[in-house]
Amino acid sequence: MEKIAHFFKSFLLIELLKGMAVTGKHLFSHKITVHYPEEKTPQSFRFRGLHAQRRYANGEERCIGCKLCEAVCPALAIKIEVAERSDGSRRTTQYDIDLTKCIFCGFCEESCPVDAIVETRVLEYHGEKRGDLYYTKPMLLAVGEKHEAQIAKDRASDAKYR
């Protein structure tokens, strides 16, 4: 009996038609492919991309050099040097993130008491040499200045869950 069933199945190409049916269904269904870079997938406001250093509205940099991010960084990607600025405040003289080491865990942002170091939604950045991905303080501040509106909006959206 089983032999007869097998004979008809292979003679009538049922398996093939089943497969073709799946193909046919997807041929006419709604497409999920995104035409990157023309199209982009939606991002969460908690997206952890390129790092940025923020400033206050008056232009003062937020970072006070507490080094908590440096201490918490599991990949040891952050390097900070601190000195007293002429006005007596504690400021960084060096704030580097080695993005080739970074694992984008977001701990730096979590640990920051003044929301100075943040991870933006930016994921499209590249370097032509290894060294290009070693971000220094001016580079991070520049990223922050460029995306401040988005950063501030994202922090506000997340605030109610904290």
Added chain:
Amino acid sequence: MINIEIDGKRIETENGTTVIEAAHKAGISIPHFCYHKKLSIAANCRMCLVQVEKAPKPLPACATPVTEGMKVFTASEQAVKAQKGVMEFLLVNHPLDCPICDQGGECMLQDMSVGYGGGASRYHEEKRTVLSKDIGPLVSAEEMSRCINCTRCVRFGAEIAGQMEMGQAFRGEHAEIMTFVSGTVNSELSGNMIDLCPVGALTSKPFRYKARSWELSRRRSISAHDSLGTSLAVQTKNNHVLRVLPIENEDINECWLSDKDRFAYEGLNSAERLTKPMIKQDGKWQEVEWQVALEYAANGLRHIANGAGAEQIGALATANSTLEELYLLQKLMRGIGSDNVDFRLRQSDFSADDKQQGTPWLGMPIADISRLDSVLIVGSFLRKDHPLLAARIRQAVKKGAQANIIHSVDDDLLMKVANKTIVAPDALVAALSQVAQALDAEKNGKAQTASAGAVAIAKSLSCGGCVAVLLGNFAQQHPQAAQLQALAQQIAALSNGKFGFIGEAANSVGGYLAHATPGTKGLNAASMLATPRKAYVLLNVEAELDTANPQQAIAAMQSADLVIAMSAYKHHATSYADVLLPIAPFTETSGTFVSTEGRVQSFKGAVKPLGEARPAWKVLRVLGNLLKISGFDQDTSEAVRDEALKGVDVAAKLSNTISAIDTNAVSAAGGLQRVSDVPIYATDAVVRRSAPLQATVDAATPQAWLHSEELKKLGVQVGATVKVSQGQGSVSIAAAADDKLPRGVVRVAAGHAATAALGAMFGTITVERA
């Protein structure tokens, strides 16, 4: 003994102890801020509240003495509620600026609030602000809003440092800690307030914002700046020494550290550091490779040894050099054939050398000083030369000991002094022999012929308890040092006490153990400079600052054909040396110091040597090899130490006993006599370059101190510039009045660039109107 129960644990404790002491001894921790085992009880932070059975309210564990059958609960509902409440109150006015606070990460308040506090504060009103204060170059009171008013700093000043420089003013919410009267904290122990402060209100000024506590690595080391052998932790980051902290050692430094040891590290990386070997050619200094410099030095020494004779070579080292360095230096000199080696650069009387049976030392363990009943301190600027020893004696005096002083100046020791005799330096021996005479009369029932002061001291020393006679730096540098020693021995014998020397520098005992002293044929430090040699090897020496007679030393250096200076710093040596070999200071080399109580303590380097500097023992080793002297094949400093101390029973060698000595009376020349101290922050090369220490009041430019009557005689106003001259040299410094000085005496500090043109530390000196 009393039986109590803490958290269900039965504890047997002595009567009179407090609950917190009993708990700590039993390993039960009770949170606290104002309580400190070395300070009096204030019970004002209320953090240590515990529940005690039958007590209606929680009691402060630090101020509650134990009673028989007491039952204490440190974690009961009532205790926890009390601790949580206190914590919330303490945080009401605390700024919570932990991210920028230097104390962050090592803060008691941080730890306690995590351990015993609540999760959030209910206080949303404005916090109080306390204005910042500038209290000197060492301690920062920049953020006084952080203060929780525990008053540890106030009690430290009053009880340990002996002067109450900090105090709490105003009441209630307005209460704040501030300096009293004077604007600054000038104690030589002030740095301990930084350690004591449980929050970040008092922090180290030089360390401000330099590093977070978790970034620092910690290395054990030994103090190189005084003779106690204080245990300390050198904290480093990126091969830089960033901080020095005490390590608790009850037998030596308890839990304290003098400012000199704490802040000297700032001089380690000064711009004056020598980082490459240099030789002088045609009057110009050139940086060269080690090989070139060492060969130049070795050839020069060989040339002089073969030509003028090995006895024309002299070696001088400071007593801050390690045992290994001193041992190899003397071995090198003796290998060349010269016996001229010495480390006692500021000493002027060497007549005890062949009468001294052992190695001079403190005569007792440091810890025993706390148990003294009467002590006679001869010729010591105690507070400035040995700050921690002074603190120990201060504690002993508080417990009832009597301090007696014989000296040429009457500086405030910040303790009760029972009797004092202040005489000119040339009368010091006479004053001490009066005491011996009075003591003899007292003991043998003879009629007292000595002066009233001497009799009073003798009475104090014959109390029958634990007695000691201590000779300070001034007594050791005195031109009649051997006589002072013999008299001290006599007095100690008459009073059944001990006598000893408070060592001048870190390795004052080690130098003897390393044989860095001239043999019978050799010349000592003074005669090496008085009869100039053709070549000198200097180890850590700044000739114009580290010697008893700078004028003579400089003249000797300048007339020498070859001066090999092994130094960590470029300094005045550039004007007389021919070769400068950069060597590593104590944080960059391994080595051994033998403290004044004879404790042999080795330490390892905390950081790598700066630039091309090398540990001096390695440099000396290579010099030995280049000169083809046998026995210079040690691979480690431990090997050098073991060789130096091989078969040496250090404890058996320590002895101050001196056989009969010739009395050498100092000719009583007319005119003024010089009394010189080496200021606290001018004692060695590292300290002299520490910028924060040099900014303190203690490091002020030396003045010529005279009795106001003497000033009147000279017709000089206080503050006017006077010309002080000795020999061919003279300096212009300000005149100052000190009516506690004996007449006929001028106090002019030595070891300072401003007075380096003067001559011997003792002797006649002229002061005239400039």
